Amino acid sequence: MTDHATPPPPAPEAVAVPEDPAVPVVPEDPAVLAEQEARRTRRRKAAVRWSCAALVFALAGTGTALAVTAPERTDLPGLATASDGRYTFAPLTLPPLPAGKEAPDGKGRSPHHADLRYLLLPAPKEAGGSLTPPVFPAPTLGPTPSGSPTASPTPSASPTPSASATSLAPVSEFGQWAPCDAIAEEQQDAAKMRSLLLEDACRAATVREWTASDGTRTQIRLLRFGSFRESWDAFTALRGKANPKAAPDTRTTPHSDWDTVDGTIRTVMESTTAGPKGDPTARFAYVSASDILAVITMTNPSGVPTTPFRQVVTLQSDLLA
Incomplete structure (x- = not known):
């Protein structure tokens, strides 16, 4: 007697389940749809408001920074550096020399010709x-x-x-x-x-x-x-x-x-x-x-x-x- 391999049983075919005619498809409630749309609109408006607020704060901060850093520190009340006693002089300017005369050589030996x-x-x-x-x-x-x-x-x-x-x-x-x-x-x-x-x-x-x-x-x-x-x-x-x-x-x-x-x-x-x-x-x-x-x-x-x-x-x- 010859042994033969037993083939696997065939897969069962998918059986379509017929829709129950007794259960009708209920359409979306218009009130629910309107509420969802209103909710999305409120979210968009809130996002725009927060974005505008962030922009305003950024601009205000930039303006404040410019207002603080642009003037001299000594001109800002409460931020002026305490004076150490130094005087305030105009920028030093060397006088012109007579024609044909040279400035001192910086070695402390050549004469001065300026007034x-x-x-x-x-x-x-x-x-x-x-x-x-x-x-x-x-x-x-x-x-x-x-x-x-x-x-x-x-x-x-x-x-x-x-x-x-x-x-x-x-x-x-x-x-x-x-x-x-x-x-x-x-x-x-x-x-x-x-x-x-x-x-x-x-x-x-x-x-x-x-x-x-x-x-x-x-x-x-x-x-x-x-x-x-x-x-x-x-x-x-x-x-x-x-x-x-x-x-x-x-x-x-x-x-x-x-x-x-x-x-x-x-x-x-x-x-x-x-x-x-x-x-x-x-x-x-x-x-x-x-x-x-x-x-x-x-x-x-x-x-x-x-x-x-x-x-x-x-x-x-x-x-x-």
Whole structure:
């Protein structure tokens, strides 16, 4: 007997289930459809409202950011940085040079040819100074050199600005000529200072003074000599032997952390008398810049803060460098 494989049984055919004629197809309720459509409409409107609200908030935030960042921080109430005592000066501007003359080489040896009055640091805003950069008159060679420390420039030798330049920037706004030995009257030993000026032949001198709103009085003198050697000799003698009336007892103070100004050398001193807050009542700086010697004096019975003094000395050095 032969064994045969039994084939699998055939799959049952799908039997269609006839629809029950007794169960009718109920159409959608119009009220339900209307409610669904109204719900979708409300959702779209809510999405539009939220999108508009987000856009408004974004625009408002951008506008606020621009309003805060566009002005200077100091112009915003509550955000102004506390003042550290620095003065507000107009942008520094170097005066023009006479035709054929060159600017100092930055090494502290070549002479200055610019009008000495225009190399003085201008008064700050806190002392009634203008914040507009100066407009300089036509450049000239300046006063005729003189070996006498008492000689002041004659009118014929002084720079004569044109009428239009004078109307824009009177010379008095820059500085004034002064006798060389005017500085001697500020020393306890005036005769010694006059002798020094005679020995080194001071050629011309200028002065600028102001009193700031904090009560600090500033005086800057520029003395021009015939050469770097003469200016350096006066500088070393003054910083080592000067005895100003404003501070009978002084001491040299370190300033190694100050900004370095190429072409200048300075010595900083202060009085041993201090004000209520501990600041010295007088500070001095002697700056050598080629043929020019700058003497900066700041006094205040309440004390001269370090920050404005350092600022004035540095900016005046920049103008001479």
